[in-house]
Amino acid sequence: MTGKIKNYFAGFAEAVRKGDRWTRSSLLLFGAGYIGRGQIIRGILVQLIQIGFIWFTFGFSAQYMMQLPTLGTVQREETFDPATLAKTVNDYDNSLLILLCGIIGIFFILAYILLFFQNTRRVYGLQKRAEAKEHINSFREDLHTLINEKFYLTLLSLPGLGVLLVNIFPILFMICVAFTNYDKRHQPPTYLFTWVGLENFKTLFTSSQTVTFGYAFIRILVWTMIWAFAATFTTFIGGILLAKFINDRRTRCQKLWRSLFVITIAIPQFVTLLLVGKMFGDYGIVNSICSKIGLTGFLKSIGLVGAGLSYIPFLSKPGWAHVMVILINIWVGVPFQMLSATGILMNIPNDQLEAARIDGASERQIFRKITMPYVLFITGPSLITAFIANINNFNVIYLLTSDYVSTNMKFANSNAKEPDLLITWLFNLTNNHSNFKMASVIGICVFLISAIGTLISFARLIKGNREEDFQ
Amino acid sequence: MSKKYIRPVLRHLFLAALVFVWLIPILWLFVTSLSTYKGINTMHFFPTHWTLDNYHQLFFRPDTVANFPAWFRNSMVIGCCCCVISTFFVLMVSYAFSCMRFPGRKKLMSFSIILGMFPGVLSMIAIYFVMKLLGLTDSIGGLIIIYSAGSGLGFLICKGFFDTIPASLRESARLEGASELQIFTRVVIPLSKPMIVYTVINAFLTPWMDFVMAKLMIRSKEPSHWTVAMGLFNLVQRTLVGDYFTVFCAGGLIVAIPISVLFIIMQRFYVEGITGGAVKG
Incomplete structure (x- = not known):
């Protein structure tokens, strides 16, 4: 050099x-x-x-x-x-x-x-x-x-x-x-x-009576990581399995099934997310159905819903909101993943599959030894990008938890709330509180996390001179 | 005998159940858009009285908060321009990184990837200042630039695809005297239709989905300057949702039409085994 x-x-x-x-x-x-x-x-x-x-x-x-x-x-x-x-x-x-x-x-x-x-x-x-x-x-x-x-x-x-x-x-x-x-x-x-x-960086790691950035930062960071991992993993696996399931020879009307799932992509994410957010709202339709069939009462009796509540706080209490955003994200993400996995599955060199079949490999072996390595090679880099994209997944969290009010003073002091990701937190800081300096510091942290994670996995995936393997 | 029938039936029942879960919110969107009650109906899934008035209001009675025809036109223009520019950018960058070898290629690739990881939400504010400096805020042109200029960074998936196109195809073209430009336009692009489909759809969707950037860039209070996403998002804010929720649902469904048309046109290109048999031996 x-x-x-x-x-x-x-x-x-x-x-x-x-x-x-x-x-x-x-x-x-x-x-x-x-x-x-x-x-x-x-x-x-x-x-x-x-x-x-x-x-x-x-x-x-x-x-x-x-x-x-x-x-x-x-x-x-x-x-x-x-x-x-x-x-x-x-x-x-x-x-x-x-x-x-x-x-x-x-x-x-x-x-x-x-x-x-x-x-x-x-x-x-x-x-x-x-x-x-x-x-x-x-x-x-x-x-x-x-x-x-x-x-x-x-x-x-x-x-x-x-x-x-x-x-x-x-x-x-x-x-x-x-x-x-x-x-x-x-x-x-x-x-x-x-x-x-470096004043602002010091603030980010301080937890005192008046400055609670340190407290909020650690918790939000941990949740961001859990979220990114769960969201990426569930949609990736779900998408590939669904694509495999639909593309199977034994499935009739493949195109019809595929199109039915694709309908959910056709409607813009922010529309469906706002809609689903309203459905799962405190006084939304899901809640009235749940109380009608007695689910609310049942959850209350086993202690999952606080005694003072007359509804299930799907998106308004910590814990509930965390699980719900991951579940709703599966709903949002799987059709996308299914579509791109379909494109890739169709492109697997047919001669390799046929050779394996002639050699007497079972369907499961083919899936594990040929399909998965091939899919991983092509989507591997995009899997990392998906993880990074999920760390920065603004829409899902922002639109679903817009009515969420944090009752934890330590969060509220630093303008954060429990289901916030770092990215929605920093958006709130810039947009509603004009706190550009702290938002930038958080942004740099997000960047460092993403960059380090990517460099480690990317080095393994790309640098190993595997680019020409399939050419 | 029975086993032969049960398994396929179970397989399709399972799929049907999944589809049911996936389509419930869409169904709710549809039936709510036909409701006479303007707010959110929290007690019943299906509306009590049906009407098409919400669509009529959407198209023919623009008011001070909802001007759907203008929103639609704006988003359409932005979407089409972005679609073309982004697709070209992504294909160009992917070709350069996948099929050409030049000094500093890997470094540039790593740099682009790292750059792409910087949180977009953070640089939004700065982009706003840059655009203000250039005098491009409050304009559709500015939004087109913002949505498509950085698209070159999204080359990873497309590059991964180009990597799977046999190099021998390009070499044989070169032996027959084709220039790199010709190889790019005549050999690689025709072979990568699925990838183009993917890129086009993504590029077209971005401006339809994004309301944050649009809200930041377009400060105008006049609804006819907004995009669909901005306008619809505005309709479900706390003060308006009681009067406009059904209109929002109707709008959400109408927005799906151009996107679905795009999907249907593009689905033709999901041809099986595009590279199979292109090279003999």
Whole structure:
């Protein structure tokens, strides 16, 4: 790794040392080296990129980057002028804008530096080719490589740009917010916020009389893990078994059965979840049916329902709510899993199955030795993604427990409730309580958990060079 | 004799029982949408009086809180655009990662996967600020960008599928002088119809299902600027649910129509054994 970097810079140093006037002048004007070798259009394009960058930095982002260390010093003040009856606002600093644009500015400078090294090396490569009297690509040939050897650049550039815009910048921004005091009392544009170091991380692990974040965090973290495991496991197994069951030769009208399950997917999740939430509400239809057939009374007599309640608290008491969300999630998730498992099951190479059958393997053996390894290979990575997705499963929890009110003061103090996942907790913190700093800290924790878990299992699944096994 | 009949019957009875459990809420949704009582009927499963008025209200009597035709149009536009963009992005990224070999490929893949794990709910706020900077809040274009721009990160499943397409197919195409672009469009894409179906459905569903991001992005109080998800979600808030619950049910059912049509069109492509027999020997 360090050897590679050393090589890289050695190549750069050599380019500077041995470069002729075209190569050296492209240290300053990026396009010069291409134009000097006859690659006019490419040279102009590269030059335009450089000009665009300088224009962006000095015309826009530099002013914000200068203020990054303090995140602004001038607070907004309105002065009312009685003579003209007009309000005038001073030239205030907006911490939010400073942080966001500052990050973008720094990112562009890093990209510029990378381009600088890369460009110099490439121009030097051109010089060497010219000296050896080798062929230098015309613009048309350059374009041609973009759909051949360098096709991946064409493929990845647009999606990469999108990811930069809606993933990388926002993530960098929110990570930075975790180290500031951005909350209800420090909201731009009226107020400034500033850096506070690791203060928020300390708060997250404190449990005292007034600060209960530590208490809530540990409990919610444990529940999130249990939930993610249970939700992933139940829907995965359920989906595969159901797909296998429907695709079995002995099942008639396979398409009909499949379609019946697919109907539940066709109705958007938030509609069905809100609906099911209302059905299982404290005074919902399930409760009135349960009390009619005497189930409520029975559960009361065995102590599962508190004596003071006239209904079954499906989604409003800890314990009950925890079990119900997992059960309802099976209802939501199994048809999806069934559908994707069907696609995969149909794609199992038929020759393998037939060979096994000729060798006298039983159906069960085929399932265990061929079907499952194949399904696991294809869905393995997606199983991890499913686990991560369940850690972040916002909809199910949020929509089903929206009427839940926590009676535990320690939870309520930190704006949490028992069936919350980390993700719904942090959503509540940002949306209803404007506590961005703590939400960011929790977000970073969620991220670390997901990242570590994934890296461990992913390394085993993908890195073991099994990519080509089925190709 | 009896054993021969009992087992298939049991098998189908079991399936029927499962289907029953799965369809009960849908049935309730359907019958409630036909009820004359506007709120949540907590005493009876079936309504006491039946009417089609809720659908009529949904389509022809838009009011200050419910403007279903406009919601539907907005969501349709967003859904179709996202569908196209996301599907292209996912296929492109998957092809690059699965079928091409270039320096830094594995690192980039791991990086994308790690990136995809950052909680979306958290970056939502930041996305809102970025979009505000670009002047794209309160617009359908902004929502399309948000839903589809990051879709390239969801390449894992599709890449797993591309990995199972025999490499010999691509090699033989290359020997016959096809460029990578041609291999991508003429060999790999036609072979991956099930995967495309999966991606298209997912991409189309996202904007129909998401109400959180939409609520955050579209601050307009004018219902005709909302999406279906936002509007319907608004109808079951505590102040409105008593008067609009049946309308909500009717809306939920209507939303299912475009999605079901998509499923039916796409189901054709779930062909058996797509790669079987493509390569001889």
